Amino acid sequence: MKLALLSDTHGRHERIALPPHLDLVVHAGDFCRRGSEAETVRFLDWLASFDAPKLLVAGNHDRFAEAAPDAMRAHCHTRGITYLAHEATELAGLRVFGSPFVPRFRDMAFNLDRGAPLASAWRAIPDELDLLVTHGPPHGTLDRVVIGRHVGCEALRDALRARRVPLHVMGHIHEARGEAVVDGRRCLNVANAGFLLGVRDVVVVEL
Numbered sequence: 001m002k003l004a005l006l007s008d009t010h011g012r013h014e015r016i017a018l019p020p021h022l023d024l025v026v027h028a029g030d031f032c033r034r035g036s037e038a039e040t041v042r043f044l045d046w047l048a049s050f051d052a053p054k055l056l057v058a059g060n061h062d063r064f065a066e067a068a069p070d071a072m073r074a075h076c077h078t079r080g081i082t083y084l085a086h087e088a089t090e091l092a093g094l095r096v097f098g099s100p101f102v103p104r105f106r107d108m109a110f111n112l113d114r115g116a117p118l119a120s121a122w123r124a125i126p127d128e129l130d131l132l133v134t135h136g137p138p139h140g141t142l143d144r145v146v147i148g149r150h151v152g153c154e155a156l157r158d159a160l161r162a163r164r165v166p167l168h169v170m171g172h173i174h175e176a177r178g179e180a181v182v183d184g185r186r187c188l189n190v191a192n193a194g195f196l197l198g199v200r201d202v203v204v205v206e207l
Contacts, residue, residue, distance in 0.1 A: 057134070058110060094130040136167075
C-alpha cells in the first residue's frame with residue numbers, strides 16, 4: 001500500500017503536490033489557520049479531488065470542526081472523506097483510530113487538560129491497530145520544540161505502551177518533523193508547515 005501523509009498544512013494545501021496511484025491519503029489535522037467554515041470547506045474540496053480513500057482528523061487550529069461537529073461530518077461525508085473525531089474505523093483494509101486531542105495550550109480547539117482528562121480519553125484507543133493518527137505526538141517522541149522542551153502528551157505515551165500499533169502518524173509540533181521507532185512502532189511527524197515559513201513536501205510511505 002502507498003500512503004500519502006500530511007499534517008499542519010494551515011491553508012497552504014494547494015502548494016503541496018501529491019503523487020499518483022495512492023491507496024490512502026491521511027491528514028493529521030491543522031488544515032486551517034483561523035478555523036472558519038469557509039477555510040475548512042476550501043480544504044475539503046481540495047482533499048476530495050484526489051482519487052484515493054481519504055482519512056482526516058482535525059487539530060487545534062480547526063475551530064469549525066470542534067464548534068460544529070455535525071456540519072463537519074456532513075461536509076466530509078458529501079465529499080467522500082472519512083473523518084475521525086476520536087474514533088475507530090476500517091479503511092482501505094486497515095484498522096484505524098483517529099483523534100484530534102492535544103494537551104491544553106492557549107484557547108484553541110480540541111484541547112484537554114494533562115493528566116486524568118487525557119488519560120481517560122486515550123482509553124478509547126483499541127488494543128490492536130494498523131494505523132493510529134493523532135494530531136499531537138506522545139511525550140518524548142517527535143515533540144521537541146525549538147527551545148528544547150518535550151511538549152507531547154504523557155498520557156498518550158503511557159497508553160501506547162500497552163497497545164500494538166505498528167504505524168503512528170502525527171503532526172502539531174512543526175519543528176519536530178521526522179521519523180522515530182519506539183517500542184517497535186514506526187512514528188512519523190509529517191507536519192508540512194515549516195517552523196516559520198514555507199511548506200514541506202508530502203511524506204509517502206509504503207506498507
